[in-house]
Amino acid sequence: MHAEEMSSRVAVIGLGYVGCVTAACLASLGHRVVGVDRDEHKIESVLRGEAPFYEPGLADHIRQGVDAGRLSATVNIDEALSASEIILICVGTPSEKNGNLGLDQLRRVVAQIAEHARTRSAPLVVAVRSTVFPGTCEETVIPAFAGAQARVTVVSNPEFLREGIAVRDFVEPSLIVVGGADEDGVRAVANLYAPLGVKASLVSLRTAEMIKYACNAFHAVKIAFANEIGALSTSLGVNAAEVMRTLCEDVRLNISPAYLKPGFAFGGSCLPKDLRALNYRASRLDLKLPLLEAALPSNDRHLERAIHAVLDFPQSSRIGVIGLAFKENTDDLRESPVVTLLEQLIGKGREVRVYDPHIQLDAIYGANRRFILETIPHIGRLLDTTLDQTLVWADHLVITQKQTPGMLARIAAAGKPTLDLTGQQLPTGG
Helix, strand or coil: CCCHHHHCEEEEECCCCHHHHHHCCCCCCCCCEEEEECHHHHHHHHCCCCCCCCCCCHHHHHHHHHCCCCCECCCCCHHHHHHHCEEEEEECCCCCCCCCEHHHHHHHHHHHHHHHHHHCCEEEEEEEECCCCCHHHHHHHHHHCCCCCCCCEEEEEECCCCCCCCCHHCCCCCCCCECCEEEHHHHHHHHHHHCCCCEEEEEEEHHCCCHHHHHHHHHHHHHHHHHHHHHHHHCCCCCCHHHHHHCCCCCCCCCCCCCCCCCCCCCCCCCHHHHHHHHHHHHHCCCCHHHHHHHHHHHHHHHHHHHHHHHCCCCCCEEEEECCCCCCCCCCCCCCHHHHHHHHHHHCCCCEEEEECCCCCCCCCHHHHHHHHHHHHCHHHCCCCCCHHHHHHCCCCEECCCCCCCHHHHHHHHHCCEEEECCCCCCCCC
């Protein structure tokens, strides 16, 4: 009884790998599903209880769904839409010659759904499961329903299915994402997956679209990284498998959320030096490692973006920079991106003062002291000894290190326009 109450009437448009697996598995979860495709072979295969292509486990789910009367298929999209309350769009978005996404199939299907919605009275939830670039739902899908009689809610529900194990990925998901502005519509789609026992991540529309790209890009980067480390290890006579296997033993820093937060550029005495050394040794071995070679230039571009953001402050403003070392809780200034930031600001004639609770010029020595004095000889005149000095003097503030909640509260209380390069959130009053 409970499962029946939770079941929904769903139309899945597009019966390729994603659509067919989605339709069959949703039917297995107890929903009434109709698949739609222009390819009659796919329709006939499903109606016979067979998979239209090979995917482990798919045929069983299709047969069970058809036998139970919960799964059907048709080439008639109007027939499918009339019988459904939730539409999952699973059409292809292939690459065009210039690398852009091809949205022809998506536009065609959306136009058909919009035509149906013009004479429909019952509300409709349209979920885009196809991979689309952030903004596609807002710019291409939602405007199509401007003249609809029915209340149409558009959400993004990206898939994370890998060919060859797509059925397992569906029934044992590591991530379920639904994004949209309408809470009822988002929850209606999220509830489709409730029997799987995995909490769905409910996010904004554009975030949902971007998450799919972030995941795939991360997977590609991981593969390329492992292959480049493997190639270099092999060239140096090192067991590549042993290196990567041991690297994965660290689940606090390596295989973890560590460092996976947008923030400021990296610096310090280790990361830049070691990347340069790896790339130098690879070049001596005539080994091209494009990913590792790109890490330092990528970091430089990120620092440039931060510098331009600060330079966008009014020319006359006094800029207070909070943080000077390359990261919090250290006095190490070597290759600190903040030093480069200060160089650029000073070179552009900006008024700058700096506060870092761990930097006392008289207390630092050796290479650390030489580095800062050679880079910014008059750094002593720019350093404040207390945070309050900086907060009172500055017109604008720039945070370059992660701060404690207490420090963030003091910065927020100053009421000055603040650019936080670390990705933290300043507390708000209330």
